[in-house]
Amino acid sequence: MATVLIYYGTSEGQTAKIARHIGASLAERGLEVELVESPAVPPLPLDAYRAVLVGDSIHVGNYHRPVMKFIAAHQETLAKRPNGFFSVCLAAASKKPEEQAKAKAFVDEMMTQTQWHPDRVAVFAGGIAYSKYGLLKTWLMKRIAKSDMGDVDTSRDYEYTDWDSVEAFANGFCEDLLRRAA
Ligand SMILES: Cc1cc2nc3c(=O)[nH]c(=O)nc-3n(C[C@H](O)[C@H](O)[C@H](O)COP(=O)(O)O)c2cc1C
Incomplete structure (x- = not known):
């Protein structure tokens, strides 16, 4: 069975923690998972993976440049297999509607910049x-x-971070994958 790649960027480790949680959740459901922290390069070409999740955090209004480059370089390959993106920021932890809107806008900006429109998107508070x-x-x-x-x-x-939301994202992604494989 081909592997699910979880490729992520992190500065202080919160996105890494979320990526590990998602990875463990998928592994519990019997999927093979490979976690790769940017800027490391995945060991296999992207089209060798069964599915790909990308995660990244926001610092001063931006995702990590190597992650954005990775997405932009591979957006066509990403789109050809089950895929998803999870975004981690502080704005998502705010009760202010304008901050919540900002948290969503980071993802819209990523899509505009990279031309990748993920199947699934989640925004998590960091x-x-x-x-x-x-x-x-x-x-x-x-x-x-x-x-x-x-x-x-x-x-x-x-x-x-709301770990129930992280779990729900992992479960939704996993169910999608298993349904497609059935
Ligand atoms: C220097 C710095 C700048 C940040 N800028 C933003 C920002 O512009 N918007 C936001 O919502 N969160 C911002 N954050 C919060 C991070 O997104 C949050 O701490 C997240 O958990 C970091 O994830 P990481 O540890 O995976 O890098 C910033 C954090 C730091 C340390």
Whole structure:
């Protein structure tokens, strides 16, 4: 059975954690899964994979450039097999409608930039990883947190990811795959 590729970009590790969770979920359902963290290159050509999920996080309004390049370079191959995209950002953790709209707009922008229109899309709230930031990022993120979720204790990290939503995304993708294979 061919493998499902989960290709992802991450800076502080939250998208990696989500990718691992999705991978474990698919593996539990009997699928073979390969996780590849950008900018590493998948060991097989993309058309050797049964299905591909791509995940990435937002920093200063942008996804990681190598992930965007990967998508743009492979969008035709991606479209020929079951595929999906999951986006991770802080805006998705906000209760403000304008921030929620921003979280969705990041994905629309990705589609415009890369010309890839994934079969499935999910937007997940990420976290604030104060323990992994230097002074400047701590200042920036504390300022954002102060004006929104209020989590300004820099002696700890905050995670806003809704793991039930992650699980639902993984299950939906898996059911699609198994239905197509039946
Ligand atoms: C320097 C920096 C800039 C960020 N900029 C944004 C942003 O513009 N919009 C947003 O919604 N989240 C932003 N975030 C939040 C990240 O998307 C969030 O922390 C996410 O969990 C990071 O995922 P990763 O650990 O996989 O990279 C930013 C985080 C950092 C550290």
